[in-house]
Every structure is written in C-alpha cells, then in structure tokens.
Amino acid sequence: MNTFFSEPENGEPRAVDTTRSVHVSGLTRRFGDGPAVLDHLSLDIPSGQFVALLGRSGSGKSTLLRTLSGLDPVEYGEVARPKAVSVVFQESRLLPWKRVWQNVVLGQKGPEGKERALQVLKEVGLLHRVEAWPLTLSGGEAQRVALARALVRNPSFLMLDEPFAALDALTRIHMQNLVLSLWRKHQCTALLVTHDVDEALVLADRVLVLEHGRIKVDLPVTLPRPRRHAHPVFEQLRSELLHALGV
Numbered sequence: 001m002n003t004f005f006s007e008p009e010n011g012e013p014r015a016v017d018t019t020r021s022v023h024v025s026g027l028t029r030r031f032g033d034g035p036a037v038l039d040h041l042s043l044d045i046p047s048g049q050f051v052a053l054l055g056r057s058g059s060g061k062s063t064l065l066r067t068l069s070g071l072d073p074v075e076y077g078e079v080a081r082p083k084a085v086s087v088v089f090q091e092s093r094l095l096p097w098k099r100v101w102q103n104v105v106l107g108q109k110g111p112e113g114k115e116r117a118l119q120v121l122k123e124v125g126l127l128h129r130v131e132a133w134p135l136t137l138s139g140g141e142a143q144r145v146a147l148a149r150a151l152v153r154n155p156s157f158l159m160l161d162e163p164f165a166a167l168d169a170l171t172r173i174h175m176q177n178l179v180l181s182l183w184r185k186h187q188c189t190a191l192l193v194t195h196d197v198d199e200a201l202v203l204a205d206r207v208l209v210l211e212h213g214r215i216k217v218d219l220p221v222t223l224p225r226p227r228r229h230a231h232p233v234f235e236q237l238r239s240e241l242l243h244a245l246g247v
C-alpha cells in the first residue's frame with residue numbers, strides 16, 4: 001500500500017491511497033495575465049516508470065516539473081505525488097563553501113550524515129572527491145554530486161531538469177548510463193526533462209511531448225535496454241518524435 005502526498009487546489013494536503021506514483025488532473029498555470037502555460041493538463045505515471053518529457057523551448061516543461069516538485073504552487077487542478085521527491089537541475093547548485101560530502105547531506109538531520117554521504121558518493125563513483133571543494137570539480141563530477149544529493153533523500157520520485165545539457169557528449173553518455181543504473185537500483189519513478197530526442201529514447205519507458213500546455217504525444221518505448229540508435233524501431237520513434245516537435 002502506498003501513501004502519497006496530495007496538493008488539492010485549496011486546503012490541507014491529504015493522503016491518497018493509490019498504486020500510481022504521480023497523478024495530475026486539470027492542472028492549469030498562467031503567469032500574470034499571459035496565456036496558460038499549462039492548460040488543463042492531465043497525466044498519470046505508474047510507480048517505477050521512467051518518463052521523458054520533450055517540448056519546444058517555452059512549452060512549459062520546467063513549469064510542470066517545478067509544480068510537481070512543489071517549488072511552484074498548484075493554482076488550478078490537482079497534483080498527487082510521493083512525499084519523497086528529489087530534483088536535479090541543469091546546474092549542480094552546490095554551495096562552494098561546503099565540501100562535497102557536506103553538500104550531499106545539506107539539510108539532512110542525524111549524526112550518521114557523513115556515512116550516508118559516503119554511501120551515495122560511492123554509488124555515483126566519487127569516493128575520491130569526498131573532501132573536495134565544489135569549485136575544483138569538473139562539470140560531470142558536479143552533476144554526480146547533485147545526483148548523490150538527490151539520492152541521499154531516498155526519493156520515490158526523481159525529477160531531472162535537463163541535467164546533462166551543459167556536459168560534453170562523452171560525459172553525457174556516462175551520466176545517462178549512471179542515471180539508468182541508479183534508477184534501476186533505487187526503483188524510483190523518474191521524470192526527465194530534455195531537449196534531446198535520442199536521450200529520451202535511450203532512457204525512458206515512455207516519452208511525452210508537451211505542446212500548448214498539454215500532453216500532445218504519449219509514446220511508450222518498449223525496446224529492450226541497452227538501446228541501439230540504429231535499431232529500426234528506435235529510428236522510427238525518433239522520426240515520430242521529431243515530427244511532433246516540428247523538426
């Protein structure tokens with residue numbers, strides 16, 4: 001039995017009993033008197049699914065993610081999601097005056113903090129940088145610390161907002177593999193915002209395309225992993241998604 005945290009339009013959070021990990025219905029968001037960025041959007045994500053979210057620049061991907069994470073308010077509509085959520089952003093957002101391990105357990109309570117930090121830093125392959133200062137890290141290392149910081153909270157729902165966008169191509173592939181293995185190990189639900197159709201198809205069980213504030217395409221990806229870019233089904237899905245994105 002799973003208990004999730006729900007944020008209704010108004011009033012107190014309530015417990016919801018459901019096997020869905022994430023439930024969104026009628027979610028609408030506008031800034032000022034501008035057009036609706038999210039327009040009566042509905043979405044269900046089953047527990048443990050890896051979902052990739054694509055959409056043109058300005059289509060509302062980050063707004064959806066911020067709303068799901070609780071960083072943005074739910075003004076209209078309903079959002080239910082696990083209580084334990086973590087978000088990894090494009091920039092690692094590490095505090096430069098804290099060592100790597102201290103950044104990982106920032107805000108965490110308990111005397112066993114460093115031990116927990118070491119555990120997750122080992123998972124992301126950074127045991128040798130535990131005492132380092134953030135400014136001495138490479139871009140890929142900094143993102144791995146950000147991943148460790150997300151994992152230390154044992155998230156049931158892991159959200160990733162273009163976490164590899166600033167990395168070089170090779171580091172990006174390493175990071176994609178790392179995220180996949182961590183997702184498998186931790187058995188969490190994952191939502192990845194990306195601009196990269198191939199990245200979405202390499203990683204996700206399901207790819208969504210957001211347009212005009214709604215889910216325009218909802219595509220299951222049943223290819224076994226690891227996925228080959230040259231596989232005919234991969235190529236067919238890629239052209240379907242590029243077409244949906246107007247490329």
Ligand SMILES: Nc1ncnc2c1ncn2[C@@H]1O[C@H](COP(=O)(O)OP(=O)(O)OP(=O)(O)O)[C@@H](O)[C@H]1O
Nearest residue numbers: 031032037055056057058059060061062063064195
């Ligand atoms: N705090 C805000 N105030 C006013 N407008 C905003 C705010 N946040 C987002 N917007 C607007 O909402 C729209 C969607 O933005 P959002 O960042 O969600 O898009 P996105 O799909 O993530 O874009 P990108 O791919 O370029 O990162 C944009 O038009 C943006 O200008």
